[in-house]
Amino acid sequence: MPRLLSTSLRPLQSLFAFQQLLNPDQKDDLLKVDNVVRPGSFQTYLHLANPSIQASVLNNIPKLMRRGKISESEIKSHKFVLSALTDLHMGESTSGEARGISNVYIFAGVALLIILLALLNYMSLTTARATERAREVGVRKALGAFRGELIGQFYGESVLVTCLSFALGFGLAFLLRPIFFDRLDLQIDAAFMLSPIVVLPMLGLMLACIVLAGAYPSLVLSAFRPVEVLKGRFLKSSKGGIQIRQSITVFQFVASIVLVIAALVAQQQLSYLQSRKLGMNKDQIMMMTPSAEGYHAFRNAVSQLNGIEKTGSASLALFKDYNSIFFVTSPINKKEVPLHTLGVDAGLIDMLGLTWKIPPADLKNTAGWQGKLVLNALAAKDLGVTSLAQANEVGSILGQPMVGVLNDFYFSEMSLNQKTPLAMSIVGEDFKGTLYLQLSKTADVQASMAAIGKQYKKHCPDKPFEYFFLDESFDTLFKAEDRMAKLFGIFTGLAIFISCLGLFGLAAYATARRAKEIGIRKVLGATVGNVMSLLSTEFLRPVLLAILIASPIAWYLMEQWLKKFTYRIEVEWWIFAAAGLSVIVLALLTVSIQSLRTALANPVTAIKNE
Amino acid sequence: MLQLKNIAKYHSNGIQKNWVLKDISTTIFEGEFVSIMGPSGAGKSTLLNIIGMLEEPSGGEYYFLDEPVHKLSEKKRTDLYKHYIGFVFQQYHLIDELTVYENLETPLLYKKVSSSERKSRVADILDRFNMVAKKDLFPNQLSGGQQQLVGIARALIGQPKLILADEPTGNLQSAQADEIMQIFKKLNEEEKVSIIQVTHSEKNAAYAERVIHLLDGHVEREERFTR
Numbered sequence A: 001m002p003r004l005l006s007t008s009l010r011p012l013q014s015l016f017a018f019q020q021l022l023n024p025d026q027k028d029d030l031l032k033v034d035n036v037v038r039p040g041s042f043q044t045y046l047h048l049a050n051p052s053i054q055a056s057v058l059n060n061i062p063k064l065m066r067r068g069k070i071s072e073s074e075i076k077s078h079k080f081v082l083s084a085l086t087d088l089h090m091g092e093s094t095s096g097e098a099r100g101i102s103n104v105y106i107f108a109g110v111a112l113l114i115i116l117l118a119l120l121n122y123m124s125l126t127t128a129r130a131t132e133r134a135r136e137v138g139v140r141k142a143l144g145a146f147r148g149e150l151i152g153q154f155y156g157e158s159v160l161v162t163c164l165s166f167a168l169g170f171g172l173a174f175l176l177r178p179i180f181f182d183r184l185d186l187q188i189d190a191a192f193m194l195s196p197i198v199v200l201p202m203l204g205l206m207l208a209c210i211v212l213a214g215a216y217p218s219l220v221l222s223a224f225r226p227v228e229v230l231k232g233r234f235l236k237s238s239k240g241g242i243q244i245r246q247s248i249t250v251f252q253f254v255a256s257i258v259l260v261i262a263a264l265v266a267q268q269q270l271s272y273l274q275s276r277k278l279g280m281n282k283d284q285i286m287m288m289t290p291s292a293e294g295y296h297a298f299r300n301a302v303s304q305l306n307g308i309e310k311t312g313s314a315s316l317a318l319f320k321d322y323n324s325i326f327f328v329t330s331p332i333n334k335k336e337v338p339l340h341t342l343g344v345d346a347g348l349i350d351m352l353g354l355t356w357k358i359p360p361a362d363l364k365n366t367a368g369w370q371g372k373l374v375l376n377a378l379a380a381k382d383l384g385v386t387s388l389a390q391a392n393e394v395g396s397i398l399g400q401p402m403v404g405v406l407n408d409f410y411f412s413e414m415s416l417n418q419k420t421p422l423a424m425s426i427v428g429e430d431f432k433g434t435l436y437l438q439l440s441k442t443a444d445v446q447a448s449m450a451a452i453g454k455q456y457k458k459h460c461p462d463k464p465f466e467y468f469f470l471d472e473s474f475d476t477l478f479k480a481e482d483r484m485a486k487l488f489g490i491f492t493g494l495a496i497f498i499s500c501l502g503l504f505g506l507a508a509y510a511t512a513r514r515a516k517e518i519g520i521r522k523v524l525g526a527t528v529g530n531v532m533s534l535l536s537t538e539f540l541r542p543v544l545l546a547i548l549i550a551s552p553i554a555w556y557l558m559e560q561w562l563k564k565f566t567y568r569i570e571v572e573w574w575i576f577a578a579a580g581l582s583v584i585v586l587a588l589l590t591v592s593i594q595s596l597r598t599a600l601a602n603p604v605t606a607i608k609n610e
Numbered sequence B: 001m002l003q004l005k006n007i008a009k010y011h012s013n014g015i016q017k018n019w020v021l022k023d024i025s026t027t028i029f030e031g032e033f034v035s036i037m038g039p040s041g042a043g044k045s046t047l048l049n050i051i052g053m054l055e056e057p058s059g060g061e062y063y064f065l066d067e068p069v070h071k072l073s074e075k076k077r078t079d080l081y082k083h084y085i086g087f088v089f090q091q092y093h094l095i096d097e098l099t100v101y102e103n104l105e106t107p108l109l110y111k112k113v114s115s116s117e118r119k120s121r122v123a124d125i126l127d128r129f130n131m132v133a134k135k136d137l138f139p140n141q142l143s144g145g146q147q148q149l150v151g152i153a154r155a156l157i158g159q160p161k162l163i164l165a166d167e168p169t170g171n172l173q174s175a176q177a178d179e180i181m182q183i184f185k186k187l188n189e190e191e192k193v194s195i196i197q198v199t200h201s202e203k204n205a206a207y208a209e210r211v212i213h214l215l216d217g218h219v220e221r222e223e224r225f226t227r
């Protein structure tokens, strides 16, 4: 434990966010104030001598338990899982879901892609310009000296441009850091940005960019045919260069379209996750944990208040706390089922509006439910339970009779992400857990809160009045994802912008190259509309090709991504259509300025320029 | 056919006006073959472009087939020259990316001629210029003279009433130039196509019935040949 919290770990980056450190021996003091020390809320950290001994550590745990005189059935009902601390840090939950880390990889990948797009622009535009420069200089210089000189010049330029833009980028990142981190709710030390793990890779990236940015133009130059250059015919004979630039455009738009489709699919999946039917009511419900001493007096007092509709109690705060899990082997189908557990009182079942799949024998006599168990439909299905009698068969192993089976409802972060069998034990009136209050729909929230606060101060003076709303806790679960989606959207926008810049450059170059041809066509009777459509089709061709290439790639990637979700959408065709169409429109707008200028130009001037 | 009244043209650079054409008045009749001559910079090309409606005069009146061109909208003007005028250039100005066939077809596309009609007209003109074998070649696979033949064929394919040729033989050897001039003459005589050509060669100019001599933007003199 002390090892993990050593000062070398910066608090802001640490997984362990704490306000207080407490010795386990002081647990009883804590219990006086906070009666809810939830089962399993103490995690045990092991410092392994080396990672390969994981399996033998797991094997030894039952032996240790036996030595601790723990009963054999108790040992059987426990299952132990080891997770590496680094994985936990990257966002993996103990259940083995790895959304955090894959997001990190996704964003690193997208960032690299954006740099690549920008590099491609640079290469494509410098070569386009190079061909013109070659024509000017080629006439005057002997070719041997000329080529070496130009290559040197290209590298010089790429060094200058890359260094400048990295310095600018780093400076901007440093300046905009507060806004950026605030948006993303990230907390990163300023010093971290200057530490070697950040600076060294950046320098490496910069070097790579310099080399790449300079390499392609130099390569093209070494393919110059001396005589052609001297004749000033490089422009005409560089069909290969045009094709390469076209391929670059195709690639850029493939990347952009994949990102657009990915952003749309991710957005859709997220809104699907948030808007599905929960199987329960979460509105107007607040949760709080009053201190043990004043619990009942407080509950009685607030239930008398005007704005309070219902009260209920549970062993934890839904969508906030973690359930503990225990493993049961069904006596019916012999399957081992991991049951999530939750203690609730009858009042909460009523408040949440949960519905019965196999209703209890006596629906009205809620007092009689006390000390019994309720399963959710998923648990019943996994355990092979189809009747109340079968339910009681399961109950007999658990040592508690069954009340009935509830229809499924979502109750925790995990239940939102995977199929979660649940067993709830019905607690009595004397239970002191998380208190749930439902405000009536017509209640004046402010006034009710004030009244509740007043009662709280009176009955639980030791503990600050802290409360959460159930619907807000639910929404909080998606905050991280929403932020990721937003960030992804920004990255996608950036990628499209860069690709359009590239297309803009290409359009400028291509229209300049075709100016004479356009002039001739105008003399032959082409209208502005004719010319616009001629140029637009030329630029649309790579974009259309990109859509064709990007669609299956995006489909495959998003299928892989969606596989992680138990509750997921299907990728629909209209997403591809929408992405393709919007990119086409953007591309057309981008080239339209150039096209229009060329189309409106006086053909005489264009033709004269020989 | 067309009438120019006091046509003037200047280019202004900042405050100063550079006069290229001053007070040009002349009438060109239907079926006439006219040459324009004059030293370099005299304004020959400019005058031809104005007649071809590619450039607008700075002043004066221009009637083409009794239409007041100087008052027409851009679209009307385009329609006029698309239907009645064909251009031939010194540098041929064929489209490098298109084959001979496609080059010939292009003006018809812009005139919205139907596909079958285009086919027959291109076939006709290829036949007439003895270029059927070359229809799939690109301009840079042809000699200068052959390229200019394509250029003339392209100007003719729209069945214009007037052909404007700016130094059509300027880049050609004299044998090829003679061939081009023969074609012009034949066109003029047999099909009554009006022709205005700019040329530096006395010999070529003499194919026409009338020569307009330009000097510093004004008509220095006109001469007429009688046949």
Ligand SMILES: Nc1ncnc2c1ncn2[C@@H]1O[C@H](COP(=O)(O)OP(=O)(O)OP(=O)(O)O)[C@@H](O)[C@H]1O
Binding pocket: B011, B018, B020, B038, B039, B040, B041, B042, B043, B044, B045, B046, B047
């Ligand atoms: N866009 C322009 N801006 C300014 N001056 C121009 C422009 N176009 C032409 N000129 C000037 O107008 C004058 C006439 O040009 P034009 O091309 O008509 O001459 P030309 O008689 O055809 O000469 P050449 O025999 O060399 O072809 C020239 O002095 C030229 O410099």
Ligand SMILES: [Mg+2]
Binding pocket: B044, B045, B046, B166
């Ligand atoms: Mg000229």
